[in-house]
Amino acid sequence: MRYRCDRSEKVRVGVIGGGAVGLLTAYFLSAQHDVTIYVRRQEQKSVLIQQGVVVEPYVRKKSIKVKCIEDMVEPDIFLICVKSYHLPALLPSLESIRCPILFMQNGMGHIKWIKEAALPSNIGIAVFEHGVRKINDNKVLHTGVGRVRVGAFTEDDLDILHYVSLLHQDVFPFYQEMDWETVLQEKLIANAVINPITAIFQVENGVLLENPHLAWMAKKVCEEVATSLGQPWEKKWEYVKGIIQSTKENRSSMLVDMDHCRKTEVEEILGYLLDRAKEEIPYVHYLYHSIKALERQKRGDVEW
Numbered sequence: 001m002r003y004r005c006d007r008s009e010k011v012r013v014g015v016i017g018g019g020a021v022g023l024l025t026a027y028f029l030s031a032q033h034d035v036t037i038y039v040r041r042q043e044q045k046s047v048l049i050q051q052g053v054v055v056e057p058y059v060r061k062k063s064i065k066v067k068c069i070e071d072m073v074e075p076d077i078f079l080i081c082v083k084s085y086h087l088p089a090l091l092p093s094l095e096s097i098r099c100p101i102l103f104m105q106n107g108m109g110h111i112k113w114i115k116e117a118a119l120p121s122n123i124g125i126a127v128f129e130h131g132v133r134k135i136n137d138n139k140v141l142h143t144g145v146g147r148v149r150v151g152a153f154t155e156d157d158l159d160i161l162h163y164v165s166l167l168h169q170d171v172f173p174f175y176q177e178m179d180w181e182t183v184l185q186e187k188l189i190a191n192a193v194i195n196p197i198t199a200i201f202q203v204e205n206g207v208l209l210e211n212p213h214l215a216w217m218a219k220k221v222c223e224e225v226a227t228s229l230g231q232p233w234e235k236k237w238e239y240v241k242g243i244i245q246s247t248k249e250n251r252s253s254m255l256v257d258m259d260h261c262r263k264t265e266v267e268e269i270l271g272y273l274l275d276r277a278k279e280e281i282p283y284v285h286y287l288y289h290s291i292k293a294l295e296r297q298k299r300g301d302v303e304w
């Protein structure tokens with residue numbers, strides 16, 4: 001589906017979450033649009049105001065508007081760049097918003113939260129295929145160039161696709177997709193393979209193809225996950241290998257969460273697969289418990 005649009009139109013974009021995905025997205029979009037980043041820590045706000053947004057390896061530092069989330073002002077479109085498990089706390093504040101909202105999360109866990117929230121129409125679901133690593137509160141490293149693939153959540157949400165066209169840039173491409181579920185499921189397979197294995201073995205994504213033992217594991221997990229979702233696994237393995245290649249220097253978001261002793265998105269990725277599987281998926285089961293065990297080890301007996 002393609003909407004005609006005037007690409008010179010300036011869009012007021014509110015990026016919620018100044019993490020890896022949020023800072024990278026804000027950096028690129030600010031070249032053409034009026035972007036505001038919403039953060040939840042005063043400390044991060046101050047750093048961003050004083051030092052601007054830095055995206056390595058690019059030379060130019062950018063000054064982008066920053067606000068605390070409590071001072072939210074409705075833009076033309078909100079891009080939600082927080083982790084899935086941040087959504088239950090954030091969504092109530094979006095229920096009074098009337099502008100389109102685009103969700104950028106991995107996994108499938110956020111879909112349930114979005115369905116349950118009383119959100120306005122024009123909801124989009126995005127699959128973010130770039131690799132990006134947060135270095136500190138104002139700096140990220142763009143480790144793999146990819147696409148942002150967007151579908152309208154329901155038939156009532158089609159107007160969001162107009163904004164997607166406006167946000168598209170050759171250097172930071174946005175694509176419209178007919179069916180977000182297929183695209184999100186494809187990315188789910190990639191994340192189910194890449195994220196837990198890289199987090200357990202503490203390696204960058206590319207090692208999954210360089211180390212023959214990890215490559216064996218990755219392929220087996222891909223086969224199991226794709227089959228459990230009723231998908232042809234050979235085709236999906238090609239897709240997963242493509243993502244590994246294009247983000248080979250990235251540390252996956254799950255590995256970064258482990259590095260910082262934070263909660264991971266294991267429930268939204270592997271937990272989702274276990275809940276919906278009709279047959280045993282032993283590799284996924286094993287990876288799920290491995291990540292849960294590592295989370296406990298890193299965080300102690302913390303209940304999330």
Ligand SMILES: NC(=O)C1=CN([C@@H]2O[C@H](COP(=O)(O)OP(=O)(O)OC[C@H]3O[C@@H](n4cnc5c(N)ncnc54)[C@H](OP(=O)(O)O)[C@@H]3O)[C@@H](O)[C@H]2O)C=CC1
Binds near residue numbers: 084089104250
């Ligand atoms: N990193 C990657 O390469 C990729 C990530 N993704 C997906 O994108 C999503 C975001 O990931 P990523 O950017 O890596 O995550 P990060 O942990 O780097 O960033 C999440 C950010 O959200 C902020 N946040 C949480 N709640 C709120 C709130 N209520 N208001 C404002 N800000 C808030 C956090 O703030 P604070 O710092 O204060 O905790 C943090 O800065 C995830 O679902 C991930 O799976 C998808 C593809 C690639």
Ligand SMILES: CC(C)(CO)C(=O)C(=O)O
Binds near residue numbers: 251
């Ligand atoms: C694309 C990829 C695999 C990049 O690392 C990712 O989605 C993640 O880290 O969560």
